[in-house]
Amino acid sequence: DGGITQSPKYLFRKEGQNVTLSCEQNLNHDAMYWYRQDPGQGLRLIYYSQIVNDFQKGDIAEGYSVSREKKESFPLTVTSAQKNPTAFYLCASSIPAGSSYEQYFGPGTRLTVT
Amino acid sequence: KNQVEQSPQSLIILEGKNCTLQCNYTVSPFSNLRWYKQDTGRGPVSLTIMTFSENTKSNGRYTATLDADTKQSSLHITASQLSDSASYICVVSSPYSGGGADGLTFGKGTHLIIQP
Numbered sequence A: 001d002g003g004i005t006q007s008p009k010y011l012f013r014k015e016g017q018n019v020t021l022s023c024e025q026n027l028n029h030d031a032m033y034w035y036r037q038d039p040g041q042g043l044r045l046i047y048y049s050q051i052v053n054d055f056q057k058g059d060i061a062e063g064y065s066v067s068r069e070k071k072e073s074f075p076l077t078v079t080s081a082q083k084n085p086t087a088f089y090l091c092a093s094s095i096p097a098g099s100s101y102e103q104y105f106g107p108g109t110r111l112t113v114t
Numbered sequence B: 001k002n003q004v005e006q007s008p009q010s011l012i013i014l015e016g017k018n019c020t021l022q023c024n025y026t027v028s029p030f031s032n033l034r035w036y037k038q039d040t041g042r043g044p045v046s047l048t049i050m051t052f053s054e055n056t057k058s059n060g061r062y063t064a065t066l067d068a069d070t071k072q073s074s075l076h077i078t079a080s081q082l083s084d085s086a087s088y089i090c091v092v093s094s095p096y097s098g099g100g101a102d103g104l105t106f107g108k109g110t111h112l113i114i115q116p
Helices: none
Strands: A004-007 A010-013 A019-025 A031-037 A044-051 A054-057 A064-066 A076-078 A087-094 A109-113 B004-007 B010-014 B019-025 B032-038 B045-051 B056-059 B062-067 B072-077 B086-093 B104-106 B110-115
Touching: A004 A087, A010 A019, A019 A031, A019 A087, A019 A109, A044 A064, B004 B086, B010 B019, B019 B032, B019 B086, B019 B110, B032 B062, B032 B072, B045 B056, B045 B062, B045 B072, B072 B086
Parallel strands: A010 A109, B010 B110
Antiparallel strands: A004 A019, A019 A076, A031 A044, A031 A087, A044 A054, A064 A076, A087 A109, B004 B019, B019 B072, B032 B045, B032 B086, B056 B062, B062 B072, B086 B104, B086 B110
């Protein structure tokens, strides 16, 4: 899992509540990413950030929000607007942004909303 | 639309046997192809990264091949061990964000189970 930590490992929330997933890296990487993984599907990009104080929407950004106030941290908030939030969430980082650079993944957070 | 197809979807083999996982892609233009191993409930870990000019790359008992003409890659596992039980994900990157917004197209993975 390299130098990327995600917390908590398991998270349970009631429907209608916002929840924030933590992602911290000590690899001095510029770029950070959030993916969602559902059973039988490939990873889908939620948001990514190439540099501090800047981030872009991925393919499934609706119902999610992020911030990048520090290089080491890229928290993801799952809002009540996300219609199907139960999933496994993975954070990743890479040296610069761009598809040519290897991504390092965190251990993931499994979110269950009931 | 760029796609990455992996086969088989799942595979069960006995410990000590060899196996080969397949990855076919339609991503264009092509930058590189990566194989990741993902243990259950964990994040993916990189096994190999292959560029256009590389045909074969090994990492211990894992050997990846790439045929850029036919747009096919394989991951061969030799003398399998119980610890090889995992999902193996093929990821193809494009320099022009032809896949996701990050330029990556992920396969759905092959779920491999090694039985004693």
